[in-house]
Structure formats: structure tokens, C-alpha cells
Amino acid sequence: MEMYISTIVILIAVALSNFLAKFVSSISKTYISLLVGIVFAAIPLINGYILKFDFEFFMAFIIAPLLFLEGQKTRSILVRRKIKSIIGTAVVLALISAIAGLFAISQLFSLTLPFALILIAISTPTDATAMDSVSEGRKMPRRSEIVLKMESLFNDASGIILLQAGVIWFKTGHLSYARNFGVFILTAIGGALIGIIVAFIIMICRQMIIRTRFNVTYSHVIIYFATPILIYFAAEELRLSGIIAVVSAGLIFNGEMSRSRFSSPRYLSFFNQIVVFFGDTMNGFVFVILGLSLMRIVIEEKPELTSTLEWLWIGLTIYLVSLMVRYLYARFITRYDKMEAISFSLGGVHGAVTLALVFSLVGQGISTHLFNLILLTETVVIVFSMLTPTILFKFILDPVQNEDDLRMNKKLIREKMVNVGIEYVAGLQISPAVKESVTFDLLDQNRNTTLRQFLSQWLGVNSKRYVFTGFQAVEERQILMNAFEEERKYLYELVDGTALDKAKYIYDVYSELLISESLVLDSYEE
The missing domain is CATH 1.20.1530.20 (Na+/H+ antiporter like fold)
Structure with missing residues (x-):
């Protein structure tokens, strides 16, 4: 003991x-x-x-x-x-x-x-x-x-x-x-x-x-x-x-x-x-x-x-x-x-x-x-x-590039990427509940959500407001995947011709995005 x-x-x-x-x-x-x-x-x-x-x-x-x-x-x-x-x-x-x-x-x-x-x-x-x-x-x-x-x-x-x-x-x-x-x-x-x-x-x-x-x-x-x-x-x-x-x-x-x-x-x-x-x-x-x-x-x-x-x-x-x-x-x-x-x-x-x-x-x-x-x-x-x-x-010894600057670069890249996904969803004609849920998920990639928003989503899941079935479940998953694809396109264009040291941080964000996609697919299997 x-x-x-x-x-x-x-x-x-x-x-x-x-x-x-x-x-x-x-x-x-x-x-x-x-x-x-x-x-x-x-x-x-x-x-x-x-x-x-x-x-x-x-x-x-x-x-x-x-x-x-x-x-x-x-x-x-x-x-x-x-x-x-x-x-x-x-x-x-x-x-x-x-x-x-x-x-x-x-x-x-x-x-x-x-x-x-x-x-x-x-x-x-x-x-x-x-x-x-x-x-x-x-x-x-x-x-x-x-x-x-x-x-x-x-x-x-x-x-x-x-x-x-x-x-x-x-x-x-x-x-x-x-x-x-x-x-x-x-x-x-x-x-x-x-x-x-x-x-x-x-x-x-x-x-x-x-x-x-x-x-x-x-x-x-x-x-x-x-x-x-x-x-x-x-x-x-x-x-x-x-x-x-x-x-x-x-x-x-x-x-x-x-x-x-x-x-x-x-x-x-x-x-x-x-x-x-x-x-x-x-x-x-x-x-x-x-x-x-x-x-x-x-x-x-x-x-x-x-x-x-x-x-x-x-x-x-x-x-x-x-x-x-x-x-x-x-x-x-x-x-x-x-x-x-x-x-x-x-x-x-x-x-x-x-x-x-x-x-x-x-x-x-x-x-x-x-x-x-x-x-x-x-x-x-x-x-x-x-x-x-x-x-x-x-x-x-000479200092390496400031870590705070590097983190800030990574944060800015992710923010712009998330904005691309949100703009895509905002232009769609879909049910308000699905749009709200997907938008929250996209904002959550950058931890750009408040505790109040989280609690609202949590209560919605527990009251079945955001638990989608049938067509809405398919719609939510498909829109998320499409939004992620738009974000990937943005990162792919961004990395083209970018210096190696900055490209590393773009690839880090890209990797996290792929993991997010895999989580959506896993939820589909469940």
C-alpha cells in the first residue's frame, strides 16, 4: 500500500x-x-x-x-x-x-x-x-x-x-x-x-x-x-x-x-x-x-x-x-x-x-x-x-527561434483554417440545430469556445437536442467532413512554397485535422 x-x-x-x-x-x-x-x-x-x-x-x-x-x-x-x-x-x-x-x-x-x-x-x-x-x-x-x-x-x-x-x-x-x-x-x-x-x-x-x-x-x-x-x-x-x-x-x-x-x-x-x-x-x-x-x-x-x-x-x-x-x-x-x-x-x-x-x-x-x-x-x-x-x-550559444512566436504562428494558422471551415458551413442551407452543432465543433478545434457554450452543448446532448438520428445524423457527419476538406485545401495551399521551419507547424495543424476526421469516422462506426 x-x-x-x-x-x-x-x-x-x-x-x-x-x-x-x-x-x-x-x-x-x-x-x-x-x-x-x-x-x-x-x-x-x-x-x-x-x-x-x-x-x-x-x-x-x-x-x-x-x-x-x-x-x-x-x-x-x-x-x-x-x-x-x-x-x-x-x-x-x-x-x-x-x-x-x-x-x-x-x-x-x-x-x-x-x-x-x-x-x-x-x-x-x-x-x-x-x-x-x-x-x-x-x-x-x-x-x-x-x-x-x-x-x-x-x-x-x-x-x-x-x-x-x-x-x-x-x-x-x-x-x-x-x-x-x-x-x-x-x-x-x-x-x-x-x-x-x-x-x-x-x-x-x-x-x-x-x-x-x-x-x-x-x-x-x-x-x-x-x-x-x-x-x-x-x-x-x-x-x-x-x-x-x-x-x-x-x-x-x-x-x-x-x-x-x-x-x-x-x-x-x-x-x-x-x-x-x-x-x-x-x-x-x-x-x-x-x-x-x-x-x-x-x-x-x-x-x-x-x-x-x-x-x-x-x-x-x-x-x-x-x-x-x-x-x-x-x-x-x-x-x-x-x-x-x-x-x-x-x-x-x-x-x-x-x-x-x-x-x-x-x-x-x-x-x-x-x-x-x-x-x-x-x-x-x-x-x-x-x-x-x-x-x-x-x-x-545563440537562441533558437522564440517558442512563444512559434506557438503564436501555429495558433494563427489554426484560426485561419477554422474560419475557412466556418465560412463554408455558414453558406449552407441546413437545419439550424445541425449548423449550430457543426459550428461549435469547428470552433472547438481552436479551443475558441466559452464554458457557457460548452455547458449549453452538454445540456443539449443530455436532452437529445444535439443527438441526431436518421437524415440529420448523416447530414451532420457529411457537413463536418466537407468542412474538414475545405480546411485541408487551405493548409495544402498554405504549405506550398513555405519555408521548412514554418511548414513544420502547418503539418502539425494538418495532422491534428486528420485526427479530427478520424474521430468523426469512428463515431460513425459506433
């Missing part, structure tokens, strides 16, 4: 952050989610309903599906083309950063090498969603943006392997470089293989079922969302990288969706909507949890915060060393230009996975004092990695 209540409270926080993001469009939705999580944790009554952070649940049911979706958004051909960059950032850069950070903090703060490695390993994974939030509204250099996304998909495994090596070294006093490197190669390749094989089998089975009379849309959706969780657990059970397994599985499904769009169009339309909903919800979930966790750290570790500032300086050192190594790697090894190198170094943003790795240490023999030091240190790394680029990108 506690798990259910905790999940509902967090989902309410996600919904609230989405509403607030509409009112405060100048701030990234990610930061709104973060702030809502902080506020919820600061209210004792609400905080008491939310369970403590569970590493295994978080990785299996939140991070694994999110990385699976990120993998599915990425074309496998792009991964093949960027394989050299992926190995460079997820393996070579991770090792260089680990070695540089290891000796820097062990020498500056008199920490043992095993403990220093634990701190460095936890701060290895980068977060694509967090990176998107800090660069929102700014034009990132294309090459560095792609490499940053590829890096964040695969370097979680590097951080986990380094952390395991650090914990073993901390407990036993021994570190086998050859053995740990061999384990990394085995778990990475093994994880990729199991992800590819299982995803391919599931894809073939699903495609076979789609082409038979036994096809059931909702069963496919259930299987789809269960796939990354099952693959993650299977890979982890075999001591392989569950993270790389789910990313690899997502890459397989990318090709499937692009080549089976029309075999079951209703399913794919529904599927696309639910994937967007699930992805947005889980992203909000991640940052609400991050906000909750950060606030709880401040509340619960208050004595540690005030007794010494060692955690602050260690965290700041780790971040600065990482920043410097990333810049030098991009500038002199991958030969990026200055702006690409700067954006690449600042784009290494840390988020919820870093915090999850901290909590994975619970029960692994780390003393309370050292655990608190790790927790506070990594909190500093997360906060600095998010705030620094958020501020600096405002000065060094």
Missing part, C-alpha cells in the same frame, strides 16, 4: 510541474519538476507519504525504460557511424576522467585511492535529459549535441563497472586492472548481444501476430513496455550490463517502427501517443525524485553540511577536473573547434543516475560517515553540472 501511495504522490507532483511549466515558459520543465520535488520534500506531511529511494526499483522501472525509449529514438545506422566516438566518450574519456580525478582528489584531500575511485565512478554517467534541459532554447553545435546523446546512452555502464571495481578495491585492498577491464568488455558486449537477440525475437513474434487475425493492439503495448524491464533483469541476472542491453534493444525497435507504419495504422497512432505520454511522465518522475532526494539530503544531513565543507570542495574539484578533461579531450583528441569543445565539456550534465549509484552503496560495507560524504559530494557535482551550463549557455 505504501508503494502505491508513494507512486501516486510523485505522479501528482509530475502533473503539477507540467501545469506550472505552461505558466512559467521561460524556465525549463525539468527545473520546474526539480523544484516541485524540493517543495514536496520540504512539506513534512507530504514527505511522509513518499518512500525512501530504492536503487533497484529506480534503475529497473524508471531508468531502463527511459534509456530503451532513447535507444528507439536513435537510428542504429547513426550508432554504427558514431561507434568510434561512442567508444571514445563512454570508455576512453571515462577512464581518462577517472584517472585524472582519482589522483587530483586523493592528493588534494588526502583520500585513499579506493575511496577516491568510488567518488569518481559515481560521477561518470551523464544524463541526456538533463543536458536537454540546460540547453533548452539554445542552438547547440550539431556535432557535439549528437556525441553527447550517444555518450549518455552508453556511459552508465562505464560508471557502474568503475564503481564495482572501486568497492571491491575498498573492501579487499586489491585492484586488478586486467580483470576489471576484461569484466567491462564482457559485460558490455554480452549486454549488447542479449538486448539485440531478445529484442529481435520479440520483434519477429510481434510482426507475425500483427499479420494474423489474432492481432490485439493492447497486448502489443503491454509487451512493449514490459520488454525493457525484462531485458534489464535478464541481463543483470547473467551479470551483464542491463543498461547497454536495453539501449541495444531500443535500437532494434527503431527500425521496426519505421518499416511497419501502415500494417496497423490505428495501433501505431495509439502507440506513438502512449510512448510520448510515458516518456514525458517518466522524465518528470526522474526529476521530481531528484528534487525530493536533494531536499531530503539537505534536511537529513544538516549536521554534516554545517560541521565541515570538505564535501563542497571535493565535489567542486571533481566537477572542475571533469570539465577540464572533457574540454581537452574534445579540443585535442577529437579535434573539435573551440565552441564545439566548450559545449561538449559543459554538456556533460549529471542527473538522477548519479544519485542512484550513490544509493546503490547502501548495504555494501560503507560506513555512515563515508556514505554521507559521498552523498553530499555527488549532490554538489549534480547541482554544479546543471547550473553552470544553464547560465553559461545563455551567453555563449
